Amino acid sequence: MMETTILETELELFEKDIDLGLTAPFKHISSKYFYDDIGSGIFQEIMKMPEYYPTACEFEILSLQSEQIIEKLKFDEPFNIVEFGAGDGIKTRQLLKKLVEKGIDFTYVPIDISAKAIRELKANMLSALPELKIKPLTGNYFTMMEELSELKIPGLFLFLGGNIGNYQSNEADQLLTQFFDNMKPGDKLLTGFDLQKNPSTIRDAYDDKAGITKAFNMNLLTRMNRELGADFKIGQFDFYSHYDPANGEVKSYLVSLLDQRVYLQKTGKHYSFRKNELIWTELSKKYALDSIEELCNRNNFTLINHFMDCKHYFTDSLWMK
Ligand code: AVI
Numbered sequence: 001m002m003e004t005t006i007l008e009t010e011l012e013l014f015e016k017d018i019d020l021g022l023t024a025p026f027k028h029i030s031s032k033y034f035y036d037d038i039g040s041g042i043f044q045e046i047m048k049m050p051e052y053y054p055t056a057c058e059f060e061i062l063s064l065q066s067e068q069i070i071e072k073l074k075f076d077e078p079f080n081i082v083e084f085g086a087g088d089g090i091k092t093r094q095l096l097k098k099l100v101e102k103g104i105d106f107t108y109v110p111i112d113i114s115a116k117a118i119r120e121l122k123a124n125m126l127s128a129l130p131e132l133k134i135k136p137l138t139g140n141y142f143t144m145m146e147e148l149s150e151l152k153i154p155g156l157f158l159f160l161g162g163n164i165g166n167y168q169s170n171e172a173d174q175l176l177t178q179f180f181d182n183m184k185p186g187d188k189l190l191t192g193f194d195l196q197k198n199p200s201t202i203r204d205a206y207d208d209k210a211g212i213t214k215a216f217n218m219n220l221l222t223r224m225n226r227e228l229g230a231d232f233k234i235g236q237f238d239f240y241s242h243y244d245p246a247n248g249e250v251k252s253y254l255v256s257l258l259d260q261r262v263y264l265q266k267t268g269k270h271y272s273f274r275k276n277e278l279i280w281t282e283l284s285k286k287y288a289l290d291s292i293e294e295l296c297n298r299n300n301f302t303l304i305n306h307f308m309d310c311k312h313y314f315t316d317s318l319w320m321k
Contacts, residue, residue: 015228015266021279022271029220031166031252031282036223040117042216044088049212051204054162054194057314059091065307066098072304072318073188075154078105082148083158084141086110089121091160093128100129107133107153111144145182155187160316162194165285176299183321189301190318193287197313199245202286206241206250214239217254217281229265236260240278248291250284292317 008016014033021028035043047055073079083092089110099106108125112118118136125132137144148155157179164172179189206213217239221232241252256273263270289306292315296303301319308315
């Protein structure tokens with residue numbers, strides 16, 4: 001008998017996740033759904049906001065400390081630099097530029113689910129660094145990583161931007177295990193962590209005066225209206241974000257401003273919201289250096305070095321398998 005595999009489309013997964021999230025006792029929607037084309041555009045705006053310090057801090061680290069990072073790699077043969085979720089690549093370019101200047105033999109392998117993002121990244125990288133060897137991959141991180149792990153070339157894996165902060169503790173462990181399992185002994189992982197600091201600085205980064213972060217969250221409602229045939233009335237929701245310095249967690253929410261019912265054509269269901277009921281949309285965890293070290297050890301990596309910006313707001317932490 002012929003075997004049939006049912007592949008869920010992205011839209012079906014979105015529909016299923018939304019149904020699960022909106023029927024849970026404490027409603028939630030994963031922050032991964034922020035990043036449709038509009039949301040990705042708003043995130044670009046966030047990264048330019050004066051309050052959103054992580055981008056400038058990581059840019060500083062990769063601009064001023066590339067030489068030191070390269071020294072710690074200790075690869076004595078050509079290697080791959082594999083980047084997960086490269087974005088516009090402006091920060092990574094600082095590291096790549098230094099490697100190219102030093103005549104080091106490596107290939108840059110950015111991985112992204114969006115073919116459009118990858119095409120643009122390749123064009124931008126090559127216009128800034130024409131001599132760069134670049135082999136972009138489009139698709140799921142881990143399918144691509146499995147394929148790469150069959151190559152015998154050493155690898156430096158990049159997971160920058162503080163994206164790990166968007167994972168809950170068990171999810172971060174799962175992700176790091178997947179990285180670990182697909183790495184060879186001696187391979188390195190450079191991960192960006194946003195650090196705990198004055199709570200007001202963190203609060204302001206996630207609750208900006210211009211309301212760009214609010215628009216980023218509200219876009220979830222617009223996206224559900226468009227893709228799932230929902231009838232959310234945007235003006236009937238607000239945005240709330242809260243930083244708890246005791247556990248380092250920024251949590252963001254949408255708030256229902258009244259008792260209301262929303263219909264989703266795709267699921268054929270109604271979802272009720274009480275006045276002031278929350279939909280949890282994002283975790284942005286802020287780490288202390290000792291909790292990064294604990295995460296590193298717990299996941300069987302060896303810590304090589306923390307590369308921090310001058311204010312010690314952010315670290316790119318280099319680990320080895
Ligand atoms: C992508 N990620 C690391 C960002 C963060 O800081 O958690 C997303 C973001 N959310 C609100 N502002 C930025």
